[in-house]
Amino acid sequence: MEWSYIYSSDVWPALITLSLVIYLGAYSWQRRDIPAARPFTLVCVLGVCWTTGVILEILAVDYPAKVFWVQFQAIWHLPAVTAITCFILQYADLGRFLTLRNYVLLSLVPLAGAVVMVTNDFHHLMWTGFRMNGQIVMSPGRLYWAFFGYGYAISLVNVVILLRLAIFSPGHRLPVIIMLGSQIVARIAYAIDILHPDRIGSGEKVLLVVGLMAAAYALAFLRFHVIDPVGAARRAVLEQMREGVFVANNQGSIVYAN
Secondary structure, three states, X not given: OOOOEOOOHHHHHHHHHHHHHHHHHHHHHHOOOOOOHHHHHHHHHHHHHHHHHHHHHHHEOOHHHHHHHHXXXXXXXXXXXXXXXXXXXXXXXXXXXXXXXXXHHHHHHHHHHHHHHHOHHHHOOOEXXXXXXXXXXXXXXXXXXXXXXXXXXXXXXXXXXXXXXHHHOXXXXXXXXXXXXXXXXXXXXXXXXXXXXXXXXXXXXXXXXXXXXXXXXXXXXXXXXXXOHHHHHHXXXXXXXXXXXXXXXXXXXXXEEO
């Protein structure tokens, strides 16, 4: 089957998003010796797959091609959210919870979702159909809202972890606020697109959901050195010291203690 593609200016938001995600993926891969950088590299790989699907959906001329690329994009949504959770756990110094068993448990729902999506033509549990309304609009199946709810539930876990980090570690507050704000905006934009699919175009949606988060994480990484080998080495040395060490700010509040 041959599908046709044609240039559209609507693709530019998705191309900008793809560039941001590729840059962040390269940045985090260069720092892969840091525990938090490894899951974030995976987040970027999944983001590249998602954004590529959006680009090809926009450029596709044939209706079957557009439907295929919409389904292709959806496969990466839950894995990306799950990988972000792993990154946030590592960043919040909760990596001890990421045991092999917990990695397997975290993978079960995204894997099940991918299987249901790939085999949807046989059972229509994820989508009962698609229609064209300026862009591809799906009709949800019986399992769609279950997977949708899981995605938001795990996003809520991310919010709780980041809030806990901001409360108990004042030194992390600014980067946490940046990351948390981007996650909230992205979740709202994603919900609006699902509930009102004609409000936001595919390119604008991926820019708001993926591109905005990529820009926020880029700011956190470059300005606040969230995945910084020097900072990671310093923390490792301080945590292994036998002596107690704490750092206080000018107001007398403790911002770090080993």
